[in-house]
Amino acid sequence: MTGAHTELELPPPLPAGGLRVTPLGGLGAIGRNMTVFEYGGKLLIVDCGVLFPDVEQPGVDLILPDFTAILDRLEDVQAIVLTHGHEDHIGAVPYLLAHKPDIPLVGSQFTLALVEAKLAERRIEPYTLTVREGRREPLGPFECEFFAVNHSIPDALAVAIRTPAGLVLHTGDFKMDQLPLDGRVTDLAGFARLGAEGVDLLLSDSTNAEIPGFVTPERDIGPVLDSIFAKATGRIIVASFASHVHRVQQVLDSAYEYDRKVAFIGRSMVRNMGIARDLGLLRINAGLVVGLEEATALPPDQIVLMSTGSQGEPMSALGRMAVGDHRHITVAPGDTVVLASSLVPGNETSVYRVINQLSRAGATVIHKDVAKVHVSGHSPAGELLYVLNVVKPRNLMPVHGEWRHLRAHARLGIESGVPADRVVLCEDGDVVDLVEGRARLVGHVKSRYVYVDGLAVGDVGESLLTERRILGDGGFIAATVVVDSVTGKVVGGPTVSAKGFSEDPEAFNAVVPLITEALDRAALEGITDPHQLQQIVRRTVGRWVNEAYRRRPMIVPTVVEV
């Protein structure tokens, strides 16, 4: 078991007949999943997702995989295989296609429908190839075979990739609910057949590898919803992910049972449920779903609002309702709000804020800490062992997880019989070669976080985020001085101002004379270089603020020459 290698060199050339696997995202953080396979000079990409920023990435909208390693080889890319339609698997497709719009996208019907809707907003019409479980498809030298997997979105696929270098199985994200709503279980029998054939390398979802046991079936949520619906005397508002068709189906079923009409709220909810219905993935009884206007005209005990905003997003439908800022809906005493969703790590503060706002407004709020209104979409340890035991991989590469998840999955692999030196524990950018049936870590390529902030991609980097963190924690103090460009003499200022530092209007009375004094001393010493003067101002203010406040605001000295 290898791992935690910070300083690996660029990989050597791929030996003839070998398969190279380079995860550009998804290993070390949950999100921006993307794996590049290389054989015989050709590339195959599996997934191309985004990562959502946390408090460590202030002001950032999205984080993309680093395409640098493949940018000059886009001509060699045979296809992008998309295992399912979640943002962390498809969200970066528009950014990659911006470089080369004709790379074919391969995926299931629902997955492609979601990615096409996304691309349409950017006026990109992609080349697509729709596949389904059971299908085999040669994509250049990569003979791909697709398998049904059960996940928290319909129509998810695992992909087996055959090349002369060996057989690789990439599970995508999956769990093994044995009684899923759509009857479409993860194809363990298919995995077993691959295992019998001999899987040289298994890449498998690690998200829940730390958690012991098995998932609760999705259908167990139905009775919990029913009991909530049975008790509710007013309006019911349910929030969940806009792609969780089965969760929405159960809300529809409960609504039907309890004679309530349902209105979808939130752009993505309306759009995705339209797609799901058209593809036959969502069954809607006639007359059950109504428009928002019709719903608001009904008595409260006949309405269910099915909304976005389960992650506490302040601009979402639920976020706006919680603070009385939604155009049509105001939450009121008597309302029951159900957050039938996960709580994505990092979103806790936002989610609990919305719950508190709703509670303050008088609503009864039911969430996953309180009742079984959510189950995870990822297999915990007990199920991962089933996969390991039927696939019997010669080499294992845990994917899709933070270090704690990857490490736990590696341990499961070893416990189930994969030799420890055949478990390749990698992080983003690591390069693994499968040569003569053996997977080895051979090097590392650049794999920075690429930040999207507003319209720009990549102009925000780590040092800039450090500046934002300093500014966010302590504000700044700006000190401006005007000097004569010829003599270097101070002719204006010092002007001291600050933002995010102190509300005391007298705060800077003490430091202005200190700056003047320091500049006077500098003049006596004949220092006229603006850069040196800036340093003197910076040091003077920095020393003062540390002694007087024990704080570390950013010090911004400006010397203007006139």
Add this chain to the structure above:
Amino acid sequence: MTGAHTELELPPPLPAGGLRVTPLGGLGAIGRNMTVFEYGGKLLIVDCGVLFPDVEQPGVDLILPDFTAILDRLEDVQAIVLTHGHEDHIGAVPYLLAHKPDIPLVGSQFTLALVEAKLAERRIEPYTLTVREGRREPLGPFECEFFAVNHSIPDALAVAIRTPAGLVLHTGDFKMDQLPLDGRVTDLAGFARLGAEGVDLLLSDSTNAEIPGFVTPERDIGPVLDSIFAKATGRIIVASFASHVHRVQQVLDSAYEYDRKVAFIGRSMVRNMGIARDLGLLRINAGLVVGLEEATALPPDQIVLMSTGSQGEPMSALGRMAVGDHRHITVAPGDTVVLASSLVPGNETSVYRVINQLSRAGATVIHKDVAKVHVSGHSPAGELLYVLNVVKPRNLMPVHGEWRHLRAHARLGIESGVPADRVVLCEDGDVVDLVEGRARLVGHVKSRYVYVDGLAVGDVGESLLTERRILGDGGFIAATVVVDSVTGKVVGGPTVSAKGFSEDPEAFNAVVPLITEALDRAALEGITDPHQLQQIVRRTVGRWVNEAYRRRPMIVPTVVEV
């Protein structure tokens, strides 16, 4: 049931014979617990804690209750009763005593020992009165009686307060483990006796009111620790709260069982366990606890390190070990790290970061998602009902919780028979009068968050935090212009610089000419007022950055006159 009243007026004078209850903290957020009782012109304070900031309060060290409402009445304060020694109940004592150091502190032995250690660091020697369960103590007109409660720290107390206005029971924080390690159960029999006497107002801990059921006994963690110790072949590092004596006791017991020595790491862990041992609250077998140096000299399979840092604090012992920055300990493959602690909401990102760092370094990390190594210190709904049913309060005021918790507790109160109009749902600063056996919300006093940042208390306010958030999300763009103070003509600049905005060195090439142009136009129009010129610069830069970047950095225009 009242609640969610934003615009209440100052309360009317307290009617003669009435008791006034003013929560200055702890209602609406978990922390800074503080309640002021007033009778006959005298005040009694129960608890005086801090709240720890979250991402919404960047750069803030601590949040204090707002003492404004009582500052000119400190002479009337009879005592500060401290229910137990957690920071959210004692942490603000030094700040209140800074105004008047001779207010007596009343609490149990362990509670007072912790607060005295804290005050000693600030060279304050408080007046104290040590009490214990069963004791009655008149504190001015407030006849106080103390009851044992079981919590995640030893020696916690509830307090009954008798005045001619009626009998009030304040539970403090509690749970009802029926087999606690020290045999000291929450005194439900005592509560029942009060109930028989007639409790006019119950203030009760709401932290877990949303959670159905009952706590798991603390002692159930012992076998889990044993099984971890049985499997571990290398060093064991356990992190928990430095005041959780019983949790530490169980670690000591497992260590003894498995022939390991224990070293305490982290200043507060060493200090508190010393106090606990001296007071007979922690049993240490002879030779079991050793110094850190002795421990590091032992083979790894004979060591347990009992550390602080369970909340992911980067400067704590565990935080430093995780990144290889601790002077004596480096985490390595083979180590087992146990986070035997809660995950305080808002700390998720930090805690999981440390777990990932430890996993990356090769350690096996066990935390509460993975094994039963933590139980909460607060009673869930099932236990709160027991208290409600034996106390049978005439009025209920849920305390210690966010809105979601207070609302859930209010509902339990009503379900258990408290009339809905006798459940007073309040937030910080609300004033409740108990007059003729009836509690009513009568007004509101100022109760801002008072921020400690570095050495200063209170110079950071909400508008300043908004500035920090803007700076933290988008950085700033500073544009400086020098004008002649007589003619108003631009004689220097514009100089444009930025922090936290863009790493592109060419970023401002486009905006400098726009500023010059705007200032030229202003000159033609005869605008020379520096303030107006600043606004022109701000608008020009703001419009440009919105169009070119779709971002909202802070724009900082400076016009210096020479």
